[in-house]
Amino acid sequence: MPGRDPQLVGERITARLARIVADRGSTAGTTPADRVPEPVPTPAAVEDRIPPRYRGAVADHPKVESWVREVASKAAAPSSGARRQVGTGPSLLLAGPTGTGKTHQAYGAIRSLVATGVGVRWQATTEADLYAGLRLRLGAEAERELAALARCPVLILDDLGAARSSEWTEEIVYRLINRRYNDMLPTLVTTNLAIAELRKAVGDRVASRLAEMTERVVLTGSDRRRRPAA
Numbered sequence: 001m002p003g004r005d006p007q008l009v010g011e012r013i014t015a016r017l018a019r020i021v022a023d024r025g026s027t028a029g030t031t032p033a034d035r036v037p038e039p040v041p042t043p044a045a046v047e048d049r050i051p052p053r054y055r056g057a058v059a060d061h062p063k064v065e066s067w068v069r070e071v072a073s074k075a076a077a078p079s080s081g082a083r084r085q086v087g088t089g090p091s092l093l094l095a096g097p098t099g100t101g102k103t104h105q106a107y108g109a110i111r112s113l114v115a116t117g118v119g120v121r122w123q124a125t126t127e128a129d130l131y132a133g134l135r136l137r138l139g140a141e142a143e144r145e146l147a148a149l150a151r152c153p154v155l156i157l158d159d160l161g162a163a164r165s166s167e168w169t170e171e172i173v174y175r176l177i178n179r180r181y182n183d184m185l186p187t188l189v190t191t192n193l194a195i196a197e198l199r200k201a202v203g204d205r206v207a208s209r210l211a212e213m214t215e216r217v218v219l220t221g222s223d224r225r226r227r228p229a230a
Contacts, residue, residue, distance in 0.1 A: 043114050043115075046110065046111075046114045046120060046122070047111070047114075050107055050110065050111070051107070054103065054104060054107035054108075057104045057105075057107040057108035057111060058108045058111075058112075059105050059108030059109040059111070059112045060105075060108070061105055061217060061219070063092065063215060063217045064092065064094075064105050064108070064109050064112075064217060065112070067090060067092050067109060067186075067215070068109055068112040068113050068116065069116075070089060070090055071086055071089035071090065071113060071154075071186050072086070072113060072116040072118050074086075074087065074088060074089045075087065075118040075119070083117075083118070083119050084117075084118045084119065085118060085119035085120075085121070085153070086113065086118055086119065086120050086121070086153045086154055086186065087153060087185075088183070088184040088185060088186070089184070089185075089186040090186065090213075090214075090215060091180075091185075091186055091187040091188070091189065091213045091214040091215070092109075092187075092188050092189070092214055092215055092216075092217055093189045093190075093191070093210055093214040093215070093216050093217065094106060094188065094189065094190045094191070094217045094219065095190075095191050095192075095193070095194070095195065095198075095216060095217070095218050095219070096192070096218055096219035096220060096221075097192060097219075097220070097221075097223070098192050098223055098225075099222070099223030099224045099225045099226065100219040100220060100221050100222075100223070100224070101219055101221075101224060102158075102190040102191075102192075102219055103156075103158055103190055105217070105219070106124075106156045106158065106188040106190055107124075107156070109188060110122055110154065110156070110188075113154070120153070120154055121152060121153045121154065122152060122153065122154035122155065122156070123148070123149055123152045123154075123155055123156070124155070124156035124158065125149065125155075125156070125157065125158065126157075126158040126159045126162070126163075127157065127158070127159050127160050127161070127162055127163045127173070128159065128162060128163040130149070130157075130172065130173075130176075131163055131168075131169055131172065133145060134146060134172060146172065146175065146176065149176060150175065150176050150179035150180060151179065151183070151185070152185070153185060153186065154185070154186045154187075154188075155180065155185070155186075155187050155188070156187075156188045156190075157176075157187060157188070157189045157190070158190045159190060159191065159192065160173070160189050160190065160191045160193075160198065160201075160202065161191050161192070161193040161197065161198045161201035161202060162191075162192065162193075165201055165202075170202065170203050170206075173202055173206055174202075174203065174205050174206050177206050177209050177210065178205075178206075178209060180213070181209040181212070181213045184213075187213070187214070189210065189214060195207075195216075198210075
């Protein structure tokens with residue numbers, strides 16, 4: 001219809017379809033794809049999936065190192081003789097100004113976790129990429145994509161609070177965080193925002209769950225991406 005914003009129309013269609021699916025008793029947590037086991041990647045496959053810039057990342061913050069040890073200690077074998085796999089565990093909220101190494105620590109944590117010898121199935125997305133991907137898919141495909149992120153044993157959610165907020169985006173991030181909160185799935189969240197600003201950006205429901213499910217790691221310092229003037 002002339003004069004209507006295509007993006008807003010797409011968001012409303014996605015939200016409407018999500019509500020229909022939920023009303024029929026088939027939420028993101030109960031789709032058939034949600035019950036299909038995925039293969040655990042080899043250490044080499046994990047390294048290949050890490051962006052080139054972070055393939056040498058080292059998690060050297062004491063709280064991040066502690067997170068790696070605790071998540072690895074909770075890994076369990078799905079059957080007798082099988083390799084232990086990451087399941088439930090704690091989460092971290094890595095906060096601090098731009099360029100202080102939050103994403104570096106997050107990918108370093110994945111590398112350190114793999115180095116412990118446990119099986120690690122993981123995914124990573126920025127908040128902006130999450131919304132963009134769901135807008136492109138719509139309907140059932142968007143539900144499957146959101147379910148895959150919500151149930152993945154380990155997730156990096158980068159730059160939370162950086163994307164433009166709307167009722168639709170608040171619903172999406174709530175569903176994602178709420179599922180991971182309920183299932184106690186290890187999640188590495190990074191944000192440039194102060195905690196008070198983050199609460200305004202994501203809403204009280206998400207902020208409350210993050211407060212309980214994550215340990216806060218505050219990184220300080222100057223922007224490491226900016227080279228000192230000669």
